[in-house]
Amino acid sequence: MLFFLWATMAAAQENVIGIMASNGCVNCHGYEGRGGTIGTIPSLQGRSKEFLRTAMLDYKHNVSRGTVMNRIMKDVDDRKIEVLAEYFSGIK
Template identity: 65%
Template sequence: MKFLVGFVVASFFCVANLALAGGDEYGMMAGNGCVNCHGVEGRGTTVGNIPPLKGRSKEFLVTAMEGYKTGTLHGTVMNRVMKDFDAQKIDVLATYFSSIK
């Protein structure tokens, strides 16, 4: 019985957190790898002069990611990171980071 009550309470908190997350859980999950360098929610960092992603226009982010993917832009690791990203994942990431204010 204690297990069941604990499970119900834990489930409630998980659902409540998803509801408060703003509805873009897929974008948040897709962007998890980005936070390693660009910081939480893509806020950027002063270490290594890594730029913020949050709040940038979707068009800018798509253009930049496609540039790294095709090799028209050059970065320290971004070309390697973007090489396996498809257009759908680029769109999801651009939508997510441009929506963060």
């Protein structure tokens, strides 16, 4: 029983870390990254972790060009990119 309590608390803590890391993302991508209400802003929720990580790194390193994503991602460290990819890929 104690193991399940610990596992639940660990999962909740990871979720909080993802939620806190994603605070700026929801301004455009919507609640839990479920999609923006403006124009062509894509949904992030449920996409593969690899896709999200690659997309963010591509914006960070100017491989992909976006309207604001290059400026947003340029100072984001790789650990936060990993946290965001994990968080958004886990939302169903």
